[in-house]
Amino acid sequence: MARFVPVAQAGEIPVGTGRVVDADGIEVAVFNVDGVFHALENACASGGPIGEGTLRGFVVTCPWDGDTYDVRTGVSPASDAIFVKHFPVRVGRDGTISVQPEPTDDEDL
Numbered sequence: 386m387a388r389f390v391p392v393a394q395a396g397e398i399p400v401g402t403g404r405v406v407d408a409d410g411i412e413v414a415v416f417n418v419d420g421v422f423h424a425l426e427n428a429c430a431s432g433g434p435i436g437e438g439t440l441r442g443f444v445v446t447c448p449w450d451g452d453t454y455d456v457r458t459g460v461s462p463a464s465d466a467i468f469v470k471h472f473p474v475r476v477g478r479d480g481t482i483s484v485q486p487e488p489t490d491d492e493d494l
């Protein structure tokens with residue numbers, strides 16, 4: 386199983402925003418929804434930077450062509466056929482956000 390990789394400090398990603406980080410060479414989009422962090426692979430269908438998209442509630446909109454993803458699962462609210470990998474996230478007592486850059490199984494739900 387892949388290990389958790391420190392990628393950012395909680396204070397660096399304000400509520401309602403996302404950020405692109407590097408986790409062992411994998412581009413990851415980390416989002417802060419009301420103080421809870423979620424991580425997706427930063428790779429939209431045509432390569433768009435999901436982490437630079439607009440976050441509304443649990444849904445982020447890709448800045449390129451407007452595809453949407455639920456940050457809790459990586460699955461698009463528009464279609465189960467559209468999804469990106471979703472990664473486990475931990476936040477340490479010191480505010481360090483760590484991501485496990487390995488796909489979870491719930492993206493096919």
Ligand code: FES
Pocket residue numbers: 429430431432433434447448449450451452
């Ligand atoms: S690359 Fe994200 S919607 Fe096209």
